[in-house]
Amino acid sequence: MKSFYIETFGCQMNVHDSEKVIGTLMQRGYNQVETADHADLVLFNTCSIRDKAEQKVFNRLQHHKKGGAKQVVGLLGCVAQQEGEKVFERAPHVSLVVGSASYTKLPELLVRIEQGERRVTGLSLDTDETFETPLTRRDNPFRAFLTIIEGCDKSCAYCVVPYTRGPERSRTLASVLDEVKKLVDTGYTEITLLGQNVNSYRDPSATQANFAQLLAAVGQVPGIRRVRFTTSHPRDFTKDIIDAIDDVPTLCNHIHLPVQSGSTRILEAMQRQYSIDQYMQRIEWMKNARRKMAITTDLIVGFPGETEAEFQETLNLMDVVGYDGIFSFKYSPRPNTPALHMVDAVPEEEKGRRLLRLVEHQRTILIRNNAAYVGSVEEVHVEYFNNATGQWVGKSMQHKTVNFTHPEGPSARLEGTYLDVLVTRSGVASLVGEAMEEAVAV
Ligand code: SAH
Ligand code: SF4
Ligand code: F3S
Numbered sequence: 001m002k003s004f005y006i007e008t009f010g011c012q013m014n015v016h017d018s019e020k021v022i023g024t025l026m027q028r029g030y031n032q033v034e035t036a037d038h039a040d041l042v043l044f045n046t047c048s049i050r051d052k053a054e055q056k057v058f059n060r061l062q063h064h065k066k067g068g069a070k071q072v073v074g075l076l077g078c079v080a081q082q083e084g085e086k087v088f089e090r091a092p093h094v095s096l097v098v099g100s101a102s103y104t105k106l107p108e109l110l111v112r113i114e115q116g117e118r119r120v121t122g123l124s125l126d127t128d129e130t131f132e133t134p135l136t137r138r139d140n141p142f143r144a145f146l147t148i149i150e151g152c153d154k155s156c157a158y159c160v161v162p163y164t165r166g167p168e169r170s171r172t173l174a175s176v177l178d179e180v181k182k183l184v185d186t187g188y189t190e191i192t193l194l195g196q197n198v199n200s201y202r203d204p205s206a207t208q209a210n211f212a213q214l215l216a217a218v219g220q221v222p223g224i225r226r227v228r229f230t231t232s233h234p235r236d237f238t239k240d241i242i243d244a245i246d247d248v249p250t251l252c253n254h255i256h257l258p259v260q261s262g263s264t265r266i267l268e269a270m271q272r273q274y275s276i277d278q279y280m281q282r283i284e285w286m287k288n289a290r291r292k293m294a295i296t297t298d299l300i301v302g303f304p305g306e307t308e309a310e311f312q313e314t315l316n317l318m319d320v321v322g323y324d325g326i327f328s329f330k331y332s333p334r335p336n337t338p339a340l341h342m343v344d345a346v347p348e349e350e351k352g353r354r355l356l357r358l359v360e361h362q363r364t365i366l367i368r369n370n371a372a373y374v375g376s377v378e379e380v381h382v383e384y385f386n387n388a389t390g391q392w393v394g395k396s397m398q399h400k401t402v403n404f405t406h407p408e409g410p411s412a413r414l415e416g417t418y419l420d421v422l423v424t425r426s427g428v429a430s431l432v433g434e435a436m437e438e439a440v441a442v
Contacts, residue, residue, distance in 0.1 A: 002114075004030045005039035009057060010047025012230065013165075013194050014077055016145035017100055018045045021076065023135035024106050032137070037067045041113075043096075046079035048160050050332035054079055061091045072096060072113055076103075078164035082335065084123050098122035101151070101166040103131040125166035132175060142383060142416045144188045148176055148214065149195035154233065156260075157271045157339040158303065158331060161196055173203040173214055177221065184223035189418075190381060191218065193229040199236035212240035219248035225418060226381060226397065230256045235273040237282050246290040253291040254324075254399045257282060258298035262317030263310035266303055271338070276317065283321055294398035296325035301358060302351030303331045304342035311354050315361055324369055324398065328358050363428055370400070370426035377436060378402055380421045382414040392435070401430040 004025050008018040021043070022032060036042045042064065046057040057079045066073065074096030075087055081099025088094060095118050098109060102122030112120050130150050138144055152161045153168040180191060193215070195201065203209040209217070219227045227250055232241075234257055245251040257279075261267055264275040286293040299314060318326070330351040333340050346354075380402045382394035391403040392414055404421045406412045412435075425432040 002030045002040045003033045003038070004041040004043065005033050005036045006043040006045065007036075007060070008045040009053065009060075010045070010049065010077060012145060012192070013100075013147065013150075013196065014045050014047060015139070016147055016194055017077070017103065017131065019138050019145070020131055020133040020136050021045070021103065021106065022137035023133045024103075025110075026137060027133075027135050028107065028110060036064060039067065039071065041072045041074065042067070043074045043076055046075060046077040048078040048082050048164060048334070050329060051334070052332070054082075058090065061094070064093075066093050074098065074113075076100070078160065081123060081125070081164040082160060085121065088119055096120050099125070099164065099166075100131070101125050101127050104129045125163075127166060128169050130169055130171045132171065132179075142188070142381065143190045143192060144183045145192050145194055146176065146179055146183070147171070147194045149198060149201045152196040153200065154197060154235075154273070155271055155338070157269065157342070158300065158334065158337055160334045160337060163336045165196065168197070168200060170201050170204055172205045173207050173209045173217065174205060176214065177217060180218050180221045180224065184221060187416075189224060189416075190226040191224060191228070193218065193227065195229075196231060197233040197236060198229050199232050199238065199241070210238075210240070212238065212244045215241065215251060216244040216248050219244070219250040224250050226250060226252055228252045228254065228399070232257050234259065234279050234282055239285050242285045242289050245293075252397050252399065253289065254294040254296070254397070255286060256296045256298075259317065260298060260300050261303065261306070261310070262314035263306070266306055266310050269305060269339075269342070270300075270303060276313075280320070292398075294324040294400065295321055296399075297321070297323055297327075299326055299328040299358060300331050301328065301354040302346035304339060304346065305344040306331075306346055311357075314358070318358075318361055318365060322365055322369060323362065324366070324400070326358070326362050328355060328362075330355050366428050367426075370428070370431060373400070373423045373431050374426050376423050377420050378423055378431065378433070379418055380404065382417050382419065384415060385410040391432075396431070402433060403430055404433040404435055406435040 033039050047053040073094050075094050076098050080097045087097045105122050109120050109122050149170045151166045151168045199211050201211040259279055378396040380394040382392055386393050393403050396402050402421055420436040421433040422436050423431045423433040
């Protein structure tokens with residue numbers, strides 16, 4: 001039996017792609033091992049969203065000592081697609097380079113590798129297929145990822161994704177629902193729907209269901225208790241998504257809506273296709289939802305030409321929205337993107353200062369937001385017992401981390417269950433509380 005080792009970098013889409021790649025390999029008789037040393041096949045599933053992410057991949061590749069002459073080393077994911085055949089020059093020990101738009105061809109590419117071919121690539125972006133596998137090796141026993149749409153048709157000026165993942169293509173509603181049902185049968189109760197822009201989902205079959213309709217359908221599959229989704233794009237975010245969340249209690253009241261900047265001028269330069277007024281319209285819908293919504297976002301500081309005043313607009317927006325979480329990044333110039341040639345670069349040190357101010361600002365917002373939960377009861381989907389703190393750890397419906405005590409401590413065996421927790425304290429990163437009742441078996 002052949003063995004393989006895989007290491008994954010990057011976003012949740014990549015993590016889930018790896019789960020499907022692992023399933024594909026297992027179906028071909030490969031056996032997964034925990035270290036690269038003696039594996040027959042070593043795969044790196046890579047990310048190139050920022051320069052640092054790409055450097056990390058090449059450092060890792062350089063440090064990987066080939067385990068024997070017969071070991072095959074392969075590069076998957078966004079760096080593979082971006083660098084293509086050039087990878088063979090930069091890292092001569094690599095013999096397989098495959099972008100995510102070619103994973104459907106993996107079985108045939110593997111055959112060629114097994115037959116001893118030295119340089120095999122899968123780099124076409126010209127596809128309308130989605131990567132669906134008979135076997136998927138899911139890592140998390142409680143929460144399952146499920147990709148509903150691949151690729152991206154936007155062209156944000158700073159972003160590599162359209163070039164690394166290709167054009168948008170949606171899975172059929174029937175195939176999504178079929179997989180959700182199978183997941184329920186194997187014990188999953190929480191699903192995270194994935195896509196670079198889930199809001200532009202459109203069933204390619206006759207139903208032509210849109211994202212809100214898909215969401216409602218997934219949320220109503222018997223046995224499903226929580227549905228999350230990421231990522232939304234403000235331009236394509238429609239009111240019917242909020243209506244679906246209002247109507248279907250299993251749809252989580254948390255929305256990740258990346259804004260990138262609080263300045264309409266910068267948004268235009270970024271080619272984001274919405275203004276702050278339009279973004280705020282979406283936020284209004286959320287604020288008027290039946291349940292209180294948690295809202296999170298992504299922010300980029302130091303985009304070319306960003307002035308201090310425009311950066312201030314981002315800080316102001318953070319106050320107005322009151323985000324429950326942010327992912328913030330220093331702008332990183334990327335190959336092939338329009339922003340690469342923009343002038344007026346913000347100096348690296350200034351980017352660093354803005355990032356720090358942003359993070360500090362978010363701390364104060366989070367302290368305020370989280371304090372409002374003290375005294376409330378949150379349903380927690382429990383993940384594990386933290387021996388260091390003596391607390392159980394899980395997530396609320398709004399995706400807040402909740403640490404809580406239970407009279408039986410670790411012997412309560414709460415993993416994977418849902419239970420109500422009374423919130424007694426709050427911090428920047430989490431809520432703290434006490435279990436209210438016996439765990440509900442699932
Ligand atoms: N499709 C999603 C996520 C894209 S990547 C979306 O549109 O929101 C995740 C985040 O990385 C982006 O939201 C953006 O904030 C950040 N990002 C992308 N390219 C970047 C770059 N060149 N420099 C810095 N941050 C970047
Ligand atoms: Fe990148 Fe924009 Fe597509 Fe998101 S929507 S993946 S930021 S191009
Ligand atoms: Fe990275 Fe590709 Fe995801 S660039 S963030 S792995 S889409």
